[in-house]
Amino acid sequence: MRIATPLLAVFRTLVYVFLLAPILVVVLASLNAGNFLTFPPQGLSLRWFWTFLNNDIFLNAIAYSATLAACATAVSLVLGTMASLYFTRHAGKHAEAVRIGVLLPLILPEILTAIALLFFFYEIGVGTEHKIALFTGHVLMTLPFIFLNVNTSLQGRDDSIELAARTLGASRYTAFRRVTLPLIAPGLSTGAVFAFIISFDTFGISFILKGTGSAPLPIQLFDYLRFNFTPEAAAVSTVSILMTLVLVVAADLLFGRRD
Amino acid sequence: MTEVSLRSLQKLYGKTAALKAISLDVTHGEFVSLLGPSGCGKSTTLKCIAGFEDITDGRICFDNKDISRKLPEDRDIGMVFQSYALFPHMTVTQNLAFGLEMRRVPKADIARRVASAMEMVQLTPYADRYPKALSGGQQQRVALARALVIEPAILLLDEPLANLDAKLRDEMRGFIRDLQKRVGITTIYVTHDQNEAMTMSDRVVVMFDGEIAQAAAPEDVYNRPASERVARFVGNANILDLPVAGADAQGTTVTLPGGTPLHIAPCAAPARAGAPDRLRVMARPEQITLTGPGLGQLPGRIEKRYFSGGHVEYTVATECGALFVTGPTTQHVSEGDTVGLSFDPARLWPLPDPAPERAQ
Amino acid sequence: MKRFRASLLIAPVAALIFVFVILPYVTVLIMSFRATADGQPYGQGFSVEGYQQFFSQPYYALSLPSSLALGMATTLVCLILGYPIALHIATASRKWRGLLYGIVLSPLLVGIVVRSYGWTILLGNSGVINATLRNLGLIDRPLPLMYNNFGVVLALAHVFLPFMVLPLLSSLQSIDPAIAQAARSLGARRFTIFRRVTFPVSMPGVQAGCILVFVLAISSYVTPSLVGGMRVKTTTLLVIDALIDQYQWPFGSAMALILAVSAGLVVLIFARLTRMKWT
The missing domain is CATH 3.40.50.300 (P-loop containing nucleotide triphosphate hydrolases)
Incomplete structure (x- = not known):
């Protein structure tokens, strides 16, 4: 025990380093002044960020991904919250079936779901050209995250709070809007942030269903990385990491500490 | 209102x-x-x-x-x-x-x-x-x-x-x-x-x-x-199942083990069908008084004694089973003592036949 | 009336899942039995050609056991790395817990492409690790860290570690601290408590984490293709190849289903072996 404890501490620290290393390395690489991803870097510079800012392909991809994520999150937020309300309050003995059903897109391998959607949209004659398949896929991928987060905030709640509002004269709708909604707002915002990030980063669905024309950021990045080794990809990645970070921090500041 | x-x-x-x-x-x-x-x-x-x-x-x-x-x-x-x-x-x-x-x-x-x-x-x-x-x-x-x-x-x-x-x-x-x-x-x-x-x-x-x-x-x-x-359910109750000696308009007379008769006032409880030969009677713990041995209507022996602040709780073994009795703290009775129990017939309450509901 | 109103809440999601998950999976099943055709994704009529094609060609057939092995290796690495971390977070003070939790979740917040890319920077022949070792004079030639199973398992373990830690953490946190205290009062030492109490009680988390990581690992595409290059051919890579590049939909579907069924069997056997009587 005496020897094992410090060994365990060293091991744990190494795992934490292991978790952070690839992310830190990407950020460091984006600051490389050289033409290639060499280590140690050939001086620090922001030149690759300037290159990125002048590259319409990546800028468009970011805008496209953000729009897609925002739309998918909005739809998932409504549908997922409804499903969560049903699950926590009305599902009764079917609760487990409902839970598994809503979580199916998370449980099933994403790439397989993507393939299934591809075939399905071809079979019904829609194909992938109209981006409906892509959008549907993103709604499916984000839905479980809304559901799980809203569940957590609903399950911690005392049901009689909404009933109390009813006895005080609030209609079903008013009770939900004035009492339940503010109480689950943190869950909704966490869920929304999660959903947005998942949609923004998801690969399989976007890869298979993107159709032709503009593609989401992860696909654009993947295509680029297969043939290029300049630090520009690192700059793009760093920007996407920063966007995520800003989103998480903003949500935490807005909704995190209350209750 | x-x-x-x-x-x-x-x-x-x-x-x-x-x-x-x-x-x-x-x-x-x-x-x-x-x-x-x-x-x-x-x-x-x-x-x-x-x-x-x-x-x-x-x-x-x-x-x-x-x-x-x-x-x-x-x-x-x-x-x-x-x-x-x-x-x-x-x-x-x-x-x-x-x-x-x-x-x-x-x-x-x-x-x-x-x-x-x-x-x-x-x-x-x-x-x-x-x-x-x-x-x-x-x-x-x-x-x-x-x-x-x-x-x-x-x-x-x-x-x-x-x-x-x-x-x-x-x-x-x-x-x-x-x-x-x-x-x-x-x-x-x-x-x-x-x-x-x-x-x-x-x-x-x-x-x-x-x-x-x-x-x-x-x-x-x-x-x-x-x-x-x-x-x-409401408070502690001693239920005594006693043989009936006679009944009239003034009430029912039951006999305690040892032969002491007790006259129970009539009540709203439905009378038993047929000739009632036994009556179940309820006595609350504070309605039974502890007296010296040989006194009272029913002899008993103190089995357990619990001091609970304002009063003392006793479990008394009698021929009618264990009875739960409370008494003042000024009374000095110990576990194992032989005592007499005294009932106030006016405060005994006859219960209806338990048959229709399952007695717990 | 009340029940009807309540069911309206679930109706849209139920429809969504049925139409866009259940039906499409049925479509995959049907597709795998369609006839093949040249120049088109699939032909007229039905056949089992797709399945035959897979099992008759070693290039494809052999990818299956190596994919499953890759998945198992990743799962094992995740378990070994993840358990001490989950234990650490579960017992950490409030102040530290948030930060550690953040570190564990951080890979989830960064896209899978970026994370795999980070690993190529670390593991490449002129990458961070090899460059450092060479500058220190420890090696002459770069170590083969990438474009092999080692690199892929390492990168996959990183990518999916949060999915191991989270279920472990939730099962560890649900353990009443009084249980460990009780074991201690009965005379058990710390390691004995871990072996006899903590670990068995956390088994549901171990199970959930292992299944999740295994399924995610064998169906991952980005990491094997970026970190494995052309050298590591998992069944999932071959499926995408067949579907997207070669336009052979029945063959690709058959392969995907064979992979899914095999993975399902592995999961089933695993669940059987680790079955707990008390849950």
């Missing part, structure tokens, strides 16, 4: 009956407790009155108007929940104002009424606090004020004291009772605690298995229980 009446109220969950056609009238300003073990239907009754449960059959009337089909928000009730159900994201003031806002009361009136309700429950200094920053007793008072500030037709309380510690519970008991008398609101109170029911109510409704076993004043429920089960 409003009169509540439940008429043949029935509630089925699938095939199981939670309420088997119960009827109850609560008069103006009356404080009625629904008392019973968990699962007896007392909470279901309250939920039906509040409108949170659809009733299967029967009617609920406020002042003779059927409100059975109304939504909870249209019933004009004030309710205090076991968990208090305060809105955690609103201050005390906002909690109290909520019901008035729903009723579209003008802003100035809201401020005035909230202030006076806050005064009533002595919470004025806490007006701008959130529920989390209040003690259990204070939260309880906010819940009470929130229910009363809307001046509802009736007040429903669902085990409101269950989450408080013993001392606070005694305090709140008196507080709620005084407040209810002052406001004069018709009140229905659900509890599983017989002490609460006894001390607070005008009338206690004892419920078992979705049925009303007895509805009467606290003294009557305690001293004249309608059945052995009520007798045992």
